[in-house]
Amino acid sequence: xxxxxxxxxxxxxxxxxxxxxxxxxxxxxxxxxxxxxxxxxxxxxxxxxxxxxxxxxxxxxxxxxxxxxxxxxxxxxxxxxxxxxxxxxxxxxxxxxxxxxxxxxxxxxxxxxxxxxxxxxxxxxxxxxxxxxxxxxxxxxxxxxxxxxxxxxxxxxxxxxxxxxxxxxxxxxxxxxxxxxxxxxxxxxxxxxxxxxxxxxxxxxxxxxxxxxxxxxxxxxxxxxxxxxxxxxxxxxxxxxxxxxxxxxxxxxxxxxxxxxxxxxxxxxxxxxxxxxxxxxxxxxxxxxxxxxxxxxxxxxxxxxxxxxxxxxxxxxxxxxxxxxxxxxxxxxxxxxxxxxxxxxxxxxxxxxxxxxxxxxxxxxxxxxxxxxxxxxxxxxxxxxxxxxxxx
Numbered sequence: 484x485x486x487x488x489x490x491x492x493x494x495x496x497x498x499x500x501x502x503x504x505x506x507x508x509x510x511x512x513x514x515x516x517x518x519x520x521x522x523x524x525x526x527x528x529x530x531x532x533x534x535x536x537x538x539x540x541x542x543x544x545x546x547x548x549x550x551x552x553x554x555x556x557x558x559x560x561x562x563x564x565x566x567x568x569x570x571x572x573x574x575x576x577x578x579x580x581x582x583x584x585x586x587x588x589x590x591x592x593x594x595x596x597x598x599x600x601x602x603x604x605x606x607x608x609x610x611x612x613x614x615x616x617x618x619x620x621x622x623x624x625x626x627x628x629x630x631x632x633x634x635x636x637x638x639x640x641x642x643x644x645x646x647x648x649x650x651x652x653x654x655x656x657x658x659x660x661x662x663x664x665x666x667x668x669x670x671x672x673x674x675x676x677x678x679x680x681x682x683x684x685x686x687x688x689x690x691x692x693x694x695x696x697x698x699x700x701x702x703x704x705x706x707x708x709x710x711x712x713x714x715x716x717x718x719x720x721x722x723x724x725x726x727x728x729x730x731x732x733x734x735x736x737x738x739x740x741x742x743x744x745x746x747x748x749x750x751x752x753x754x755x756x757x758x759x760x761x762x763x764x765x766x767x768x769x770x771x772x773x774x775x776x777x778x779x780x781x782x783x784x785x786x787x788x789x790x791x792x793x794x795x796x797x798x799x800x801x802x803x804x805x806x807x808x809x810x811x812x813x814x815x816x817x818x819x820x821x822x823x824x825x826x827x828x829x830x831x832x833x834x835x836x837x838x839x840x841x842x843x844x845x846x847x848x849x850x851x852x853x854x855x856x857x858x859x860x861x862x863x864x865x866x867x868x869x870x871x872x873x874x875x
Contacts, residue, residue, distance in 0.1 A: 508592055511535070512599040521607040526550065528577070528600040536589050538581040545575035553580050562590075564597045568605065623655040623683070630656050630686055633693060635663045639671055641738045643790070643860045646671070647828025649836065650853040657851035658685025658727070659798050660693055664700050669738040672700045675855050676731035677750065677798040679772075688727040692717065692773075706733050706746045710773065710781040714748070717774025728775040732766060732796050736788065736857065743788040746781050748773050751799055754817050758791035758861065763817060766796070791861035793831075795820045800850035801835065804843050811842050828856035 511531045518524055525543050529550035532541040540551025542558070543566070554561070561578045562585055568574040577597050579585070585593070630652075638646045648661050658678030666672055674696060678685040695716050699709045710733055718725060730750040736743050743755065745766050753766035769782040788794070797816070804811040819838045823831050832854055839852075 508595045508599075511596055515596075515599050515603045516606075518603075519607050519610040521604055521611060522548070524600065524603045524607050528596060528603075532577065532579060532593060532596060535592065536579070536581070536585070538579055540580040542578045542580075543575055544578065551580070553578070562593075564593050566597050566601050566604070568601065574601075626683065626686065627652075627655045630690075633690070634661065639663060639665050641669060641671070644736075644738055645828045645856075645858045645860075646673075647832055647856045648854070649829075649832040650851070651836075651848065652681075652851045653800070653848035654682050656683055656686035657681050658689050659800070659851040659853035660689045660696075660729075660731075661853050661855055662693065662696065664697065666703070666735075671734075671736040671738065673734040673736065673796075673855060673857075674700075674731055675750070675753075675796045675798065675853060676729050676773075677800075677851070677853070678729050679727050681851055685727055688724060688729070691720070691724075692729055705783070706735055706744060707781050707783045709733060710746045710748050710770070711779065714773045714775075714779050714781075715777060718777045720774070725774055728772040730772045734766075734796070741788045741790070741859070742785055743794065744783055744785045746770075746783050748781060749775070751797060751802065751813070753794065753796040754820060755786055755788070756793045756795075756821055757787070757789060759789075763821060788859060790859050792859045793820070794857040795831075795854065797854040798851060800848065800852035801839060801854060803850060804839050806842055806844065811839055815842075828858055831856050831858075 511528075514531065515524055515527050518527065525546070525548050529541045529543065529548065532538070533551045538551070540549060540553040542549035542553050558578050558580070561580050564577040564579070566575040566577055577593065577600070579593065634650060635648055638648070646663065648663070650657075650659055650661055652659070658681050660674070660676040660678070662674050664672040676689070676692065676696075678689045678692065692713070695713055696709070699712055704712075710731070713729075713731075717729060729748075731748045732745060732750040732753055733748070734743060734745045734753075745753070747753070747766055747768040748770050749768050749772035752768070755764040755766060757764070764786055766784070766786075769784070770779055795816075802811055802813050802816055816835065819835055820831065823834050835854065836852070
């Protein structure tokens, strides 16, 4: 009878210990999940292991973190409990420094502890990534607003001319660059450029390119000299920048004389449609992209820009749009531009964007899209004996 009572008492004590361990594990889980900082999660788990089991110390192998007294590594005589990641792969070990053999209940407690710690650690990592991504997204949003602010805010008001620009990026920021600089004598310096690649790296290079171009353009030096100096400056920036070479079409429009001078540095050909030409002139490249090779020279060409003329300069994001294996292409872009009769450059660019969207099925952009449209009002036939002056 005494032995039976003793056995019952032992079983009752063992059951009480198990209940106590379960309660301790529940409390441990609450504490571990009470923080979303990875270091705090792991530190809390180590403190619970040491205090609950009354062992000398505990440590995690990845990241290296310990609490209490740990023997010198490699901890061969310590008990290890794998800490699985979200895929069930052992990412680290919980190491227990104990001079005695752990009981079954203690090992069961530690196995439950590492499972709770693994879940809490994964949540902490997700939270940390969310915080980091939110910060990155905030920076990208700010960069996008800055880049948008660098686009021409107002178009030049020149009697008889209409100038319009449009630019959309496929990511938050992009590598396309478009600018207008009003000079003396009714002259406009214009540029459409495309930094190799897209995204943040191209945007950073594009901002540096903008500063260099503006500094050179306002000096009044010839377009050829501007292109050659831009090329050399970009090349001198170093190997990483050279990988982000720049194609560019630089233009000077003399509104008073009706002349268009241009230098094409490896860029897509621009289209010049004049009222007396059935076939549009193309502003073809005369040299390699800027920053690709040192010491390059470029050539300038000059075309008449009479009343009724229209100009389109663009980046390859407008032509390299696909519908299956079919590309929108330069020929189709020119056809759409020639076939649109609106006098407004904004209307013409909106029409081209609509055509491209219809062609692609309004799929998301896979490249930055930028364009410049310039038109000169046609001569209006006189209705009286008083001649009408256009764009003087």
